[in-house]
Amino acid sequence: MSEAIKLHYDVDGRDFTRAGEASGKIKKTLKDIGFPPEIIRNTAIAVYEAEINLVIHAGGGEIDVEIAPDYVEVVLTDHGPGIENVELAMQEGYSTAPDQVRALGFGAGMGLPNIKKYTDEMKIDTVLGKGTVMTLKIYVK
């Protein structure tokens, strides 16, 4: 693998049953390339959390992935309401997810903390009323 592989996914904000498809495909691609299992697992968990966030909070969005020999970069873009207080959202247990989402097992307030835990770099650019761009990077050590 000499050149970076680029992948793009559209995430449907209305369809909870399809949430997780993009992360599943990314996981499979990384497996096919032969990345170390830990990198695959960490990337898949981080992207799944972020993908679920797109569905719960932002009405969907887009995921762009760049896979290079020594890193995986994932950029998630949405045009949702933005994150009012990023510092608060990063705290374990803090959640603004509605009750119907909690009934499905989400909304534990672990999404963003999990993403941080499983990535080497996590950057959030958010504008209230405009949307959020989250950039994640995982290095192959």
Next chain:
Amino acid sequence: MNVKNLIDEFSLEVLCCGELAEEKQITGGYCGDLLSWVMSKAKEGDCWLTVMGNVNSVGVAVLADVACILLTENAVFDDDALTRAKQNGVIVLRSKESAFDLGAKIAKLI
């Protein structure tokens, strides 16, 4: 212990992918219903005890590489979840016992 041993030991109901039970090894266990929590804490090869039987729990099982989903207290496993489990080869089992009771027994065997 493999998943087949687990099914036989506790007379578990098999909801999906029982044909994979012999080859899947159980190396640990995890109990929990909050999916982010499970994703973060469950380990590869764990037997995951939960009452959460929806399509998202199947997604979490795939990502976390657990050995199987074991629904406790006869929890419902919906049709969308079954379809997704079949597509991804996720073993799904069910018991009428609680996670506490069943988990305590399984822990002695691992």
